[in-house]
Amino acid sequence: MSDATELAERAGGADPREGLRAVAALRRLLEQLEAVQVRSARHQGWSWQEVAAELGVSRQAVHKKHGRR
């Protein structure tokens, strides 16, 4: 199989393994990005309430997850 065909199959293919792997990887990336952004917001003096509102979650949830920062 040529590289181009293989690439096209991977991108548009319906292989659940590829799709699920991408979702799991995205979740991990999301967690890292969230940590970076929450840390940055707190450093800039945002309250937990403000951070929670932007993330669309409760203040308790965000505090429990990222607390003491």
Place this chain on the structure above:
Amino acid sequence: MFERFTGSAREVVRGAAARAERGGESHVAAEHLLRQLLDGSGTPGAVALAAAGVDSEERRAGVVRGLDEARRRGGLTKSETEALAGIGIDVAAVVDRVESAHGPGALARRRAWRRGRTRFDADAKAVLERSLRIALGRGDKAIGDQHILLALAAAPGIPAEVLADHGATYAAIEAALPAVQRAG
């Protein structure tokens, strides 16, 4: 479990914890165990690692570089990075953007160390438990640093991926063990 660890295995565990503490991190991760193993010399784990292909200062530095790169990507493995590319997400571009806004290594940062003992994270704990199972499975009475190395190579994740990139797959390490145990 720790009473069954040999001196070399205890040294890896202690050294990994000391590394995490020096880095100001709250948890010991599996990568700390591998970094510590790379520094060993003369132990069964160090000999097995060399026999499996990580046999020069240059190659050891290559493994460390691989770990550093994965850390910079926020702990994503290469296969995770490829999976994301498959849905149109360029992880390198994301890392660049985040670093330009938040400083170098922004995604690599871990939770800061707080008071109290440095703890092992879930992956590192799983590695140590797996090293016990591997030792039992092989009929070895004690857990040496070679079993920790095998355990690192056995589970999908950054340490296994970086090791395999340098030829040190589970099979290669396992194949090196009989000679190691005769020597050690």
